[in-house]
Amino acid sequence: MAGPPAATSRTPTGRAVLREVFALSGGTGRGSVTIMEQWGVVEVFGLEAGRLAEAMVGVSEAEWGRPTRCAPWRVRELFGHVRVTVGRLPGMLGGEAPAVAEVTAVGYYRPDARFDAGTNAARVSTAQEHASVQGDGKALVEDFELAWRRAYEMCLAEPEGRVVRTRHGDAMLLSEFLLTRVVELVVHGLDLADALGREPWLTSEGGGVVEALLLGSSGTAGVRGLGWDQVTFLRKATGRAPISLSETEAVERAGVHWLTLG
Template sequence: MTDVVRAFDEESLACARVLAELTPPEFARPTSCPPWTVAELIAHVTAAIARVPDGLAAPAPSRADLDAAGYYHPRIFDATANAERVAAAQYAAAAQPDQADLVAAFDHQRRRSMDGIARQPPDRLIVTRWGDGMALREFLLTRVVELVLHGLDLAAALDRPVWATPTAAALVTGFLGVDTAATRLGWDQPTALAKGSGRAPLDPNEQAELARIPLRPFG
């Protein structure tokens, strides 16, 4: 799990450093994940990484039902589930009106996750919020996906350069299936992440290139 653990550690730390620099008005900015504000999107990502230690605290399941790609299957992220996670992030942000508390909660869950991971064997299985079993490495990859792609959303809302760290960015472009296409098209990592995840428009040549590969969904 060395690569995905390193990616999670580096990416979550990079995000924590950016969040610590935010000014109060920046937390109220809208994001490209409506209806969330920056504060609400931070609360969502905090909840996403908290699922690592929470899942590890439960008994390990007997088998792995999903891999990282299967985690984002439309049958899991349906309209009801999406409405619930939107509301949960709004509630969590409203419960922490002091932005310093919101940032501290993110950093706490980041550290809690790393502490939990460090005590696990490589073949550890983890139960997801939906009750499915996953290999810890596969589940941790979904957390890296959340950190990197929502990091793009936060960077855009905050008018800041994309801070995706190299190991994490490489894992996510590979997960999205656009790493080879990115090389052929001459995309840098931020461009590959934005276009591969549907966060930036494609020109006709790019559309034709991506039509040749099976893109993975991101919920």
């Protein structure tokens, strides 16, 4: 399946975007890639969404029914959840832009009502309902493909510094909200790969953005000193792999920002 639409001279993809992530993720923006240009985050979003779509092509109907660590979701419902999270972008872009951004990507993942029992239950049922109406796995992938491409194209058309309102009421820079969508794609991409018994397929750009969000630009060396590669760190920092007390202390010294994930 094809990746993001062809880049313009203003929107390079691949390694150029990854260099942009690490060049601009430090300083006053530690823990958030706030000062990364909006187009760069849009490109990373497109790369990671395209990779996920490619990975899910050819998944058998039996595999769509496999359990995931995100119980009670099976593979089809977890993929449906990712589709729902991506599909929120067009509605937000069609709404009135708040005057000022107030919440960063790290702040979005704070432990408040957005992750309480009632909201989580609604999140579960919404994903189940979306997956159930799509029919087979092929339809699920095609629906996701249409959704992410529409969101990608709409985001590319937005001016730098665009502010959006989330469904939770947060006023955020579009670039910051897009970082949360990359988190969803990367973290649940790991969940889906594990459920399917496959090697992780995340892009280096997507993984780099999430790592920069969690650590800033200065914390990566400390994590690598533990002998962890990028995927190992992401698994441990998001609860996808066990982390010992000594490891927790080490990553906290590196400046990790723990995210509340539903």
